[in-house]
Amino acid sequence: MNFPTQQLNNIDTPFYFYDADLLRTTLDNINEEAGKYDNFCVHYAVKANANPKLLRIIAKSGMGADCVSGGEVEAAVAAGFPANKIVFAGVAKADWEIELGLNLSIACFNVESLPELEVINELAGNLETKANVAFRINPEVGAHTHANITTGTAENKFGIAMRDMTKAIRIANEMPNVNFTGLHFHIGSQILEMDDFAALCQRVNELQDQLEAEGITLQSINVGGGLGVDYQDPDANPVPNFKDFFKTYADGLKLRDGQTLHFELGRSVVAQCGTLITRTLYIKQGVAKQFLIVDAGFTDLIRPALYDAYHKIENIMSNEAEEVYDVVGPICESTDVFGKARKVNKTKRGDLIALRSAGAYGEIMASGYNCRQLPKGWTSDEL
Numbered sequence: 258m259n260f261p262t263q264q265l266n267n268i269d270t271p272f273y274f275y276d277a278d279l280l281r282t283t284l285d286n287i288n289e290e291a292g293k294y295d296n297f298c299v300h301y302a303v304k305a306n307a308n309p310k311l312l313r314i315i316a317k318s319g320m321g322a323d324c325v326s327g328g329e330v331e332a333a334v335a336a337g338f339p340a341n342k343i344v345f346a347g348v349a350k351a352d353w354e355i356e357l358g359l360n361l362s363i364a365c366f367n368v369e370s371l372p373e374l375e376v377i378n379e380l381a382g383n384l385e386t387k388a389n390v391a392f393r394i395n396p397e398v399g400a401h402t403h404a405n406i407t408t409g410t411a412e413n414k415f416g417i418a419m420r421d422m423t424k425a426i427r428i429a430n431e432m433p434n435v436n437f438t439g440l441h442f443h444i445g446s447q448i449l450e451m452d453d454f455a456a457l458c459q460r461v462n463e464l465q466d467q468l469e470a471e472g473i474t475l476q477s478i479n480v481g482g483g484l485g486v487d488y489q490d491p492d493a494n495p496v497p498n499f500k501d502f503f504k505t506y507a508d509g510l511k512l513r514d515g516q517t518l519h520f521e522l523g524r525s526v527v528a529q530c531g532t533l534i535t536r537t538l539y540i541k542q543g544v545a546k547q548f549l550i551v552d553a554g555f556t557d558l559i560r561p562a563l564y565d566a567y568h569k570i571e572n573i574m575s576n577e578a579e580e581v582y583d584v585v586g587p588i589c590e591s592t593d594v595f596g597k598a599r600k601v602n603k604t605k606r607g608d609l610i611a612l613r614s615a616g617a618y619g620e621i622m623a624s625g626y627n628c629r630q631l632p633k634g635w636t637s638d639e640l
């Protein structure tokens with residue numbers, strides 16, 4: 258990525274810098290690849306990054322929104338996503354959040370338990386409306402990714418177990434104020450093996466056969482998100498492999514006539530366009546290593562501390578030979594490390610450091626721990 262270093266150098270650090278052109282290129286590619294197939298509908302998973310400037314660009318591309326809280330539904334509407342393209346998931350929707358969705362007539366509630374279904378039916382009745390609902394089913398398909406971000410295995414707070422699926426659908430079909438539309442799945446995140454998505458297709462095919470044998474048909478199927486990005490080499494793969502992703506579903510999932518297939522992509526849409534820009538405060542020599550101490554901490558980007566996540570680290574102001582550093586932040590916790598033994602161009606106090614591929618689950622997860630200010634986000638359109 259070619260950073261506008263001069264302009265970035267004038268902004269208070271740390272902050273997020275978003276390459277709006279890369280985001281638009283990514284969105285165009287998604288539209289092109291998903292558009293090859295009839296009935297594919299793509300939603301953006303707002304939880305990956307709800308910066309209003311990015312949301313507006315994404316809404317303009319025509320995508321729908323996948324929300325997991327009332328606040329996200331409000332952010333999506335404010336950014337211009339039409340309510341009839343908003344789906345609402347989440348294990349614990351509060352009454353006000355359900356009522357918000359009902360009042361806006363959102364496209365669908367992705368329901369994760371029977372008690373939740375009862376509450377949606379009751380609240381829809383109070384408002385004299387009918388809620389479209391899909392059931393999130395736990396497909397017991399294990400994805401090859403970090404344990405903390407696997408969501409599709411057997412015992413899990415997310416979703417309804419496969420053995421309870423038919424019962425849940427029958428109960429929904431007897432309720433006056435819900436309209437059962439289909440099934441929803443989401444097997445995890447940062448998945449790079451297309452075989453994992455193919456395994457989900459197999460499972461969906463089995464479940465659909467089973468339901469049809471019982472006289473139940475589905476209007477829609479939602480397979481969630483989860484497509485991973487290249488954190489090691491973002492410049493080699495700035496746009497994720499949407500072609501293979503959508504083709505895997507087109508080849509593997511047996512859609513019935515008129516059925517729509519929905520996707521909820523988060524990380525793959527926004528990760529590569531975002532960079533956390535931070536300034537070098539000190540170079541500290543240890544006994545056997547040297548520390549590159551920056552002004553960003555895990556309050557600004559928690560993924561390395563939380564998931565052991567890798568972000569490529571670059572000095573965007575130095576052309577000197579590489580040296581090896583532990584890159585650390587100022588937070589009073591020993592997990593406040595962005596990378597150990599990283600090769601970075603020789604760095605001095607004041608140099609700007611780029612933590613790459615930070616557009617997803619970065620700014621949105623920032624906290625005020627240590628009374629730190631939340632990082633701001635700037636797009637290339639504004640510079």
Ligand SMILES: *Cc1c(COP(=O)(O)O)cnc(C)c1O
Pocket residue numbers: 302304305323325346443445446447481482483484521522523524525
């Ligand atoms: C987090 C989430 C997504 C998006 O996942 P990515 O890995 O960021 O694509 C999609 N659907 C649901 C239900 C989610 O919870």
